[in-house]
Amino acid sequence: VAVLEGLLMATLRTMTPILLAGLGGVISEQAGIFNIALEGLMLFGAFFAVVGSHLAADAWLGVLTGMLASGILAAIFAVVVLRLKADVIISALGINLLASGLTTYVMKMWFGVVGSFTSERVQGLPQVVLPVIGKIPFIGPILSGHTPLVYISLILVGVIGFCLYRTTIGMNLRAVGENPEAAETAGISVLTYKTTALILTGILCGLAGAHLSLGYVTMFTEDMTAGRGFVAYTAVVFGKADPGLVLVASLLFGVAEALTFRVQRLGVPPSLVLMLPYVLTIYALLFRIRLGRRGKTEKLRLEVEGHKL
Amino acid sequence: LKAREQVLKKESSFVRSTLSPVMERAAHYIAVLVFAFGLNAIMLLIAQENVGEAYRTFFYGAFGDLWNFSRTLRWATPLIFTGLSVSVAFRAGIFNVGAEGQVYIGAFAATWVAITLTSLPKVVIVPLAFLAGGLAGALWASIAGWMKVRYGANEVVITLMMNYIATLFTEYLVRYPFYTPGTAGESVSTVAIAPQAELITMIPGTHVTTGLIYGLIAAYAVYYWNKKTVSGYELKILGTNPRFAQFGGIDVPRRQMQVMALSGALAGLAGAVEILGVQRRFITRFAVGLGFDGVTVALLAQNNPLGVPFGALFMGAIKSGGLALEMFSNVPRAMVTALVGIIILTVTIQGGLRLFRRRGR
Numbered sequence: 001v002a003v004l005e006g007l008l009m010a011t012l013r014t015m016t017p018i019l020l021a022g023l024g025g026v027i028s029e030q031a032g033i034f035n036i037a038l039e040g041l042m043l044f045g046a047f048f049a050v051v052g053s054h055l056a057a058d059a060w061l062g063v064l065t066g067m068l069a070s071g072i073l074a075a076i077f078a079v080v081v082l083r084l085k086a087d088v089i090i091s092a093l094g095i096n097l098l099a100s101g102l103t104t105y106v107m108k109m110w111f112g113v114v115g116s117f118t119s120e121r122v123q124g125l126p127q128v129v130l131p132v133i134g135k136i137p138f139i140g141p142i143l144s145g146h147t148p149l150v151y152i153s154l155i156l157v158g159v160i161g162f163c164l165y166r167t168t169i170g171m172n173l174r175a176v177g178e179n180p181e182a183a184e185t186a187g188i189s190v191l192t193y194k195t196t197a198l199i200l201t202g203i204l205c206g207l208a209g210a211h212l213s214l215g216y217v218t219m220f221t222e223d224m225t226a227g228r229g230f231v232a233y234t235a236v237v238f239g240k241a242d243p244g245l246v247l248v249a250s251l252l253f254g255v256a257e258a259l260t261f262r263v264q265r266l267g268v269p270p271s272l273v274l275m276l277p278y279v280l281t282i283y284a285l286l287f288r289i290r291l292g293r294r295g296k297t298e299k300l301r302l303e304v305e306g307h308k309l
Numbered sequence: 310l311k312a313r314e315q316v317l318k319k320e321s322s323f324v325r326s327t328l329s330p331v332m333e334r335a336a337h338y339i340a341v342l343v344f345a346f347g348l349n350a351i352m353l354l355i356a357q358e359n360v361g362e363a364y365r366t367f368f369y370g371a372f373g374d375l376w377n378f379s380r381t382l383r384w385a386t387p388l389i390f391t392g393l394s395v396s397v398a399f400r401a402g403i404f405n406v407g408a409e410g411q412v413y414i415g416a417f418a419a420t421w422v423a424i425t426l427t428s429l430p431k432v433v434i435v436p437l438a439f440l441a442g443g444l445a446g447a448l449w450a451s452i453a454g455w456m457k458v459r460y461g462a463n464e465v466v467i468t469l470m471m472n473y474i475a476t477l478f479t480e481y482l483v484r485y486p487f488y489t490p491g492t493a494g495e496s497v498s499t500v501a502i503a504p505q506a507e508l509i510t511m512i513p514g515t516h517v518t519t520g521l522i523y524g525l526i527a528a529y530a531v532y533y534w535n536k537k538t539v540s541g542y543e544l545k546i547l548g549t550n551p552r553f554a555q556f557g558g559i560d561v562p563r564r565q566m567q568v569m570a571l572s573g574a575l576a577g578l579a580g581a582v583e584i585l586g587v588q589r590r591f592i593t594r595f596a597v598g599l600g601f602d603g604v605t606v607a608l609l610a611q612n613n614p615l616g617v618p619f620g621a622l623f624m625g626a627i628k629s630g631g632l633a634l635e636m637f638s639n640v641p642r643a644m645v646t647a648l649v650g651i652i653i654l655t656v657t658i659q660g661g662l663r664l665f666r667r668r669g670r
């Protein structure tokens with residue numbers, strides 16, 4: 001039981017960045033933008049969260065800086081893709097590369113360090129002990145004692161779900177994603193909606209990055225996102241861009257990542273164990289497609305095939 | 310409405326005709342490069358570096374003398390292969406961004422041949438190692454191809470995931486089944502390959518090998534295949550208009566599988582040429598960025614196989630200059646990564662120049 005408890009607690013921690021970035025991906029996907037820049041946006045957020053925390057000696061100002069930085073990067077992405085009509089996949093690769101290069105570059109030029117960056121001034125996020133739930137055995141230790149971002153991410157699932165399905169803005173956004181011409185005719189500004197969606201995605205990715213670099217460690221290491229942005233995008237595809245289903249997918253990928261720590265201790269070669277989340281991601285994607293085919297074959301295939309063809 | 314459309318068409322064709330297409334394309338690239346280097350200069354200025362000095366180091370490191378230029382050629386060699394790999398797939402409308410992983414798998418297969426079949430003579434072992442590399446890369450890429458064709462899975466996501474798996478899998482192979490205690494760097498690399506498996510060095514004292522010539526041959530072979538064979542032509546149609554391709558009687562799934570295999574094979578050859586020409590043993594994570602740089606090469610060459618060597622030369626120069634920067638100045642190589650990021654980000658912008666011109670009039 002103690003093992004399971006530890007595993008589930010770790011899962012909640014490892015799923016949060018995937019969930020936050022995934023929610024960002026949901027917004028992009030609903031607006032009809034194939035966004036694999038989540039990875040770079042997240043990395044940018046992780047780095048600038050640490051920088052902000054270092055400069056202000058305050059964790060929350062750090063988180064804010066991370067969100068702001070990712071938001072700005074997302075805005076640049078939006079201009080290039082939406083206004084200047086660059087290829088969305090290629091530009092996303094450019095954003096990822098730019099984020100990777102820029103963070104390492106700034107780390108060396110401003111702080112004179114290579115590999116990883118931290119300082120005594122960098123403040124991590126506090127851990128919240130839930131008042132009532134925290135006292136329940138088994139459930140308490142799992143749910144309580146996480147950073148606020150873990151709880152915020154869970155609340156955001158509901159908030160974003162509500163906004164997408166129950167508010168005019170959400171409906172409009174989905175209309176823009178589904179049929180931009182019709183939306184434009186109905187008087188909805190497609191460009192404004194898409195741009196806003198991308199910037200929101202960036203902010204959420206910034207939050208995800210901040211969780212990585214200020215949540216349980218208080219440092220930034222080169223390329224610390226390690227493909228989590230891509231995993232988050234797969235969670236979006238897996239969850240058909242629905243916040244609730246994306247939560248389920250993130251939970252799945254979170255378990256896989258949490259498991260890697262445990263299995264490694266059993267003496268299984270670490271390289272093999274680290275492969276697990278990626279293998280599972282591919283498997284989950286294929287499983288999802290097969291599941292969908294049994295039902296409404298054509299519609300889902302079009303969705304999964306994405307925006308190419 | 311139709312009349313207006315025609316007027317618009319006429320206008321746009323008029324604008325286009327003020328410059329020939331080739332010139333316009335060249336102008337577009339120059340604009341992108343000027344923009345990227347300009348932004349980079351600003352980055353250097355903010356960091357209070359001497360921009361002139363940094364760029365002098367950079368360009369001297371890329372082209373300055375024979376020794377530096379041969380380092381550019383050394384990097385251009387594998388990039389010709391990865392550039393061809395990416396462009397072959399892009400041309401057929403398939404976004405294979407898995408060259409990175411395919412390079413590792415191909416490299417390991419080539420290494421395996423070159424460290425186990427050590428009694429074979431040179432004329433046998435070198436082609437065999439290349440064959441193994443190409444085949445392994447093709448097989449690895451075919452997994453992703455099969456998932457796309459059979460399940461309709463998005464190849465971008467799949468190939469990105471496969472990159473991580475390939476990196477970790479080869480790392481496992483090096484650390485466990487091929488672990489040889491007592492050799493230099495025993496935990497991160499295999500033993501050295503057989504001496505007769507090494508490629509012949511063309512410029513003494515450098516890493517410029519016959520691999521460069523093989524790269525040029527490969528580029529011409531792909532060009533010939535594109536232009537003169539039915540399958541090459543069908544793939545072009547597949548890339549420009551998949552629906553038309555289907556109606557035109559092209560076996561789309563089969564062609565897509567073929568293209569993934571070919572793309573993977575070329576990436577695998579890049580791995581082989583790195584091992585036999587430069588590394589001479591398999592070192593874990595030795596090829597970071599080779600695959601993604603291949604994307605840049607393909608973009609710069611506009612998927613034209615004959616343009617790929619030039620794109621590779623450019624990227625090789627950037628890599629070589631970046632290394633010189635890191636060695637001789639305070640500026641890290643990451644600056645070059647950011648520079649390439651900006652280039653990729655902006656290179657597909659549609660008619661950016663035309664936009665300016667229309668405003669200018």
